[in-house]
Amino acid sequence: MSTKIFAHRGASKYAPENTMAAFRLAELMQADGIETDVQLTKDQVPVIIHDESINRTTNKRGLVRNLTYDELRQADAGAWFSRDYAGEQIISLDDFLKWIKPTSMLLNLELKTNKYPYQGIERIVLDLLDLHAMKDRTMISSFNADTIRRIADLDPIIDTGFLTSRRPRQLFALMEDMGAKALHPKFRLLNKKLIQECLQHNVPIRVYTVNQPVYILRALEAGCDVIISDVPDRALELKKGYITS
Ligand code: G3P
Ligand code: MG
Numbered sequence: 001m002s003t004k005i006f007a008h009r010g011a012s013k014y015a016p017e018n019t020m021a022a023f024r025l026a027e028l029m030q031a032d033g034i035e036t037d038v039q040l041t042k043d044q045v046p047v048i049i050h051d052e053s054i055n056r057t058t059n060k061r062g063l064v065r066n067l068t069y070d071e072l073r074q075a076d077a078g079a080w081f082s083r084d085y086a087g088e089q090i091i092s093l094d095d096f097l098k099w100i101k102p103t104s105m106l107l108n109l110e111l112k113t114n115k116y117p118y119q120g121i122e123r124i125v126l127d128l129l130d131l132h133a134m135k136d137r138t139m140i141s142s143f144n145a146d147t148i149r150r151i152a153d154l155d156p157i158i159d160t161g162f163l164t165s166r167r168p169r170q171l172f173a174l175m176e177d178m179g180a181k182a183l184h185p186k187f188r189l190l191n192k193k194l195i196q197e198c199l200q201h202n203v204p205i206r207v208y209t210v211n212q213p214v215y216i217l218r219a220l221e222a223g224c225d226v227i228i229s230d231v232p233d234r235a236l237e238l239k240k241g242y243i244t245s
Contacts, residue, residue, distance in 0.1 A: 002243075003220055004032035005235040006108055006228045008209050009050060013230040016081035017057065018048045019088040023099065031232040033106030035208070038093055038125060040118040045069040046093035046125055049077075052115050056080070058090065065116055093125065097132040106137050108206070108228070110163065111151075113144040122150040126158070139206070145178045152179025161206055164189070172201050182206055182225070187215050195222045213238060 010022025011029055018036055026034050037050045041064055053063050058075035069092065078088025093109075100107060111121055129135045140151050141161035148160050162180035164171075167189055175183065182204040185194065190207055198205050206226035207219050216235050219227045220242045229235040 003224055003239060004106065004226045005232050005239060006033040006035045006106070006206075006226050007031040007232040008035050008228045008230045009037065010034060011230070011232055013211070016078045016085050016088055018050055018090075019077050019085070020091060020099070021078060021085055021088055023096070026232055027103055027105060029233045030236065031105065033108060033226070034100065035108040035110060035228045036096070037110045037112050038121070039064045039112045039116075040121050040124070041069045041072060042066055043068045044120070044124065046121065046128065047072060048091050048093060048096055050112070052112070054090070065118070093128055094132075097128060097134055101132055101134060106139070107134065108139045108141055108161070108226075111140060111142045111144070111147050113142055113147045117144070117146070122147060122154060126151065126155055129158075139182065141182075141184045141206075145174070145180075148180050149178045163208075167194070172197065172203070175203065184208060184228075187219065190219060190222055190224070210235065217242065 007026030009017035011025035012022050015022040015025050036048050038046050039049055041047055054075055055061050057080055058077045059079055060075040072090045077090050078085030129138055135158050139159040139161050141163050142148055143163045148162055151160055160180050161182040161184040162175050163184040165186040168174055184206045187207050187210045204225040207224045208228040210216050210219050210227050210229050211231050216238050227235050
């Protein structure tokens with residue numbers, strides 16, 4: 001099994017996160033896949049953005065859920081990162097899927113329902129994936145167990161991952177109960193015991209957000225299925241060296 005390298009929010013160390021610039025760069029770097037975040041606008045359009053508010057990553061202010069898609073499109077999502085990226089916009093999931101479809105990359109959609117549940121987001125996202133025939137290349141993840149449960153109920157086949165930054169009690173029973181097929185742990189949770197248990201339970205590990213070489217190497221050594229990284233170029237380089245050494 002060869003570990004796949006996913007670009008976290010695109011190649012987000014080098015270009016503004018979750019913009020087309022960051023996604024194109026990830027493709028250029030030959031990442032195996034892209035991890036990105038989905039939230040819903042006031043008019044129920046799924047859009048690609050990490051925070052619940054647009055304050056940090058655009059030149060405008062407000063909550064995604066209180067703004068329409070047209071209003072969000074007025075915001076500049078690149079200039080905060082560097083003047084070179086001025087003019088980048090928040091994009092819809094629909095446009096993102098249109099773009100990624102003809103590439104060979106895999107996709108990890110993280111549904112950001114941990115602060116606001118965005119009622120109905122699960123069905124909206126699944127319908128769009130269906131429309132673009134992207135379900136077999138997509139993993140849906142969330143920190144919110146209810147979201148995973150709803151996805152698994154609506155589509156028992158699609159790949160799902162439970163995101164966690166701490167180890168809950170009865171992790172594997174919990175995951176089975178919600179219908180999660182994989183574990184997406186924070187990199188600091190990775191240890192021999194967890195790796196062993198995942199193997200025993202036949203649960204793939206897709207670890208985030210791994211940027212430092214020492215942790216990338218550790219994840220490669222552990223045989224993680226996916227490494228999610230802001231620096232996919234670095235992870236790919238280390239992987240090359242790891243395989244040939
Ligand atoms: O999906 C992995 C990672 O993106 C989860 O945390 O906050 O970077 O979306 P965050
Ligand atoms: Mg994310």
